[in-house]
Amino acid sequence: MKAWIRAHARCFQLTFLRIIHAPFSYLFNLSVIAVTFCLPLAFYVLLCNFQSLIETRSPTPQISLFLSNDAQDNDVLTLEQRLQKSEAIDKFHFVSRDQALSSIHGLSGFSSLSELVSVLGRNPLPHAFVVQAKSNSPKNLEHLKQEFQKWPKVSHVQVDSAWAQRIEDALSLGQYTVWTFSVLLAFMLISVSFNTIRLQILTHQAEIELTYLLGASHAYIRRPYLYYGTFLGLFGALLAWLMVATGLMAINQQLALLATHFNFHISLSHLSGQDSLSVCVFCAGFGWLGAWISVSRNIFALRLL
Amino acid sequence: MIVINNVTKRYPDGFTALSNIHLTVESGEKVCITGHSGAGKSTLLKIIAGISPPTSGSVVINNTSLNPHNSSLKALWRRQFGLMFEDHKLLFDRSVFHNVLLPLEIIGAHSFKQCAQKVRAALDKVGLAAFEKSLPATLSGGEQQRLCMARALVHNPRILLIDEPTANLDADYALQISDLLLGFNQLGVTLLIATHDQALISRLNPRCVGLLQGHILP
Numbered sequence: 310m311k312a313w314i315r316a317h318a319r320c321f322q323l324t325f326l327r328i329i330h331a332p333f334s335y336l337f338n339l340s341v342i343a344v345t346f347c348l349p350l351a352f353y354v355l356l357c358n359f360q361s362l363i364e365t366r367s368p369t370p371q372i373s374l375f376l377s378n379d380a381q382d383n384d385v386l387t388l389e390q391r392l393q394k395s396e397a398i399d400k401f402h403f404v405s406r407d408q409a410l411s412s413i414h415g416l417s418g419f420s421s422l423s424e425l426v427s428v429l430g431r432n433p434l435p436h437a438f439v440v441q442a443k444s445n446s447p448k449n450l451e452h453l454k455q456e457f458q459k460w461p462k463v464s465h466v467q468v469d470s471a472w473a474q475r476i477e478d479a480l481s482l483g484q485y486t487v488w489t490f491s492v493l494l495a496f497m498l499i500s501v502s503f504n505t506i507r508l509q510i511l512t513h514q515a516e517i518e519l520t521y522l523l524g525a526s527h528a529y530i531r532r533p534y535l536y537y538g539t540f541l542g543l544f545g546a547l548l549a550w551l552m553v554a555t556g557l558m559a560i561n562q563q564l565a566l567l568a569t570h571f572n573f574h575i576s577l578s579h580l581s582g583q584d585s586l587s588v589c590v591f592c593a594g595f596g597w598l599g600a601w602i603s604v605s606r607n608i609f610a611l612r613l614l
Numbered sequence: 615m616i617v618i619n620n621v622t623k624r625y626p627d628g629f630t631a632l633s634n635i636h637l638t639v640e641s642g643e644k645v646c647i648t649g650h651s652g653a654g655k656s657t658l659l660k661i662i663a664g665i666s667p668p669t670s671g672s673v674v675i676n677n678t679s680l681n682p683h684n685s686s687l688k689a690l691w692r693r694q695f696g697l698m699f700e701d702h703k704l705l706f707d708r709s710v711f712h713n714v715l716l717p718l719e720i721i722g723a724h725s726f727k728q729c730a731q732k733v734r735a736a737l738d739k740v741g742l743a744a745f746e747k748s749l750p751a752t753l754s755g756g757e758q759q760r761l762c763m764a765r766a767l768v769h770n771p772r773i774l775l776i777d778e779p780t781a782n783l784d785a786d787y788a789l790q791i792s793d794l795l796l797g798f799n800q801l802g803v804t805l806l807i808a809t810h811d812q813a814l815i816s817r818l819n820p821r822c823v824g825l826l827q828g829h830i831l832p
Binding site: 312315316319515516518519520522523524525526527529 | 663665685686689690691692693697699703705716717719720721722723725
């Protein structure tokens with residue numbers, strides 16, 4: 310175990326020495342990765358901000374449960390208890406048929422309704438519950454609608470989820486674009502890492518041959534290059550993260566100025582800690598993969614391994 | 615003890631470098647493999663070291679046979695030798711100290727402090743203790759050869775495989791090298807030397823094995 314740790318520590322040291330020996334080429338490689346990665350990262354950050362803005366500023370979709378005309382007070386009570394027990398519901402309120410009628414009276418265009426009530430001899434409107442779900446995703450709203458329709462004394466369920474569906478579709482399109490960029494970025498990262506390691510192998514050909522002759526294992530020869538590729542991805546991601554952070558700071562200053570004219574506060578936030586970590590792991594992983602392919606292919610080409 | 619059983623080496627172009635070689639080298643023995651250029655001396659050393667696989671036959675050291683298909687075992691096999699190459703194979707971007715350190719780094723069994731002690735002891739043995747911070751390019755041909763020797767010895771191998779140790783050296787440097795080799799042999803190190811330097815052979819007084827066009831001379 311000690312020997313294994315020592316070998317890795319030595320590789321770590323060797324990798325940093327190689328970076329220090331040729332800092333400019335490493336920095337240029339890093340900047341290629343960082344600048345390219347900035348675009349999808351910035352787009353993703355804007356998308357996240359847009360999503361959170363929609364969640365905080367948009368009206369909450371409501372589900373209306375219209376009861377059948379023969380529903381009695383105890384039926385209303387039973388339904389109220391069921392709604393209270395349901396974990397998918399944030400809040401709800403009851404609208405009796407009398408409340409509904411009086412609120413309709415207040416609206417223009419319904420003056421003939423009182424005549425209709427007098428003709429019918431009864432209020433034709435049903436009791437209703439207006440429900441707000443905890444999750445406003447169209448999928449969840451549709452699921453709740455189907456569940457409510459199965460409840461006794463519920464004659465009709467109405468959900469206003471069309472706008473939610475439209476926003477979800479727009480966000481899906483954005484996410485799809487981010488994923489497309491990410492796949493392209495992964496290929497770019499692998500390519501840059503592959504080519505950098507290929508040049509490294511050509512530069513250190515004599516050293517590789519000698520270490521092989523002196524009894525170095527495949528892992529020993531590969532390890533410094535794998536570290537190099539991993540660091541290339543990792544530091545590229547960190548640099549891109551910093552670039553986006555700097556860009557956001559500049560944009561936030563201008564946004565704050567603009568927002569004062571409309572009397573509201575808005576600021577763009579960077580990625581969460583978890584997302585930032587995922588981005589670093591993603592880039593480090595693909596840097597490692599590019600290095601692994603390059604080492605396997607190019608050292609094999611030296612006819613050593 | 616090194617036992618070479620019926621080893622043949624044929625290259626893909628059809629050239630046969632070695633043909634049905636049988637050779638036994640006892641522990642602590644000094645053996646010189648002699649012959650003209652192209653006789654197969656270096657090829658034989660490479661096969662013993664596990665660098666080049668034989669087309670047929672086997673190499674057995676202390677009752678352990680080399681498995682040419684397992685890369686990890688081949689790497690372990692090579693670590694039991696001290697190797698000196700005709701073209702030195704020094705790393706010119708690393709100091710003398712770090713060149714000698716390399717075999718110990720590969721083995722990875724010692725801390726850096728222990729490695730540094732071993733490196734300095736090996737440099738001291740070959741008379742290069744004062745040059746540990748120098749770059750190999752600043753050393754003379756004889757000093758570079760001694761540096762190779764320090765690198766070959768630093769991990770205390772029981773067998774030294776040496777290819778043309780005195781090639782391109784003048785008589786004084788060649789004498790220094792042969793004296794060093796004799797000294798190590800007296801400490802129990804087995805020497806297997808490929809050379810056609812008669813002065814070295816007469817100084818070492820080894821068992822000579824002659825090769826001619828891939829065959830051992832009777």
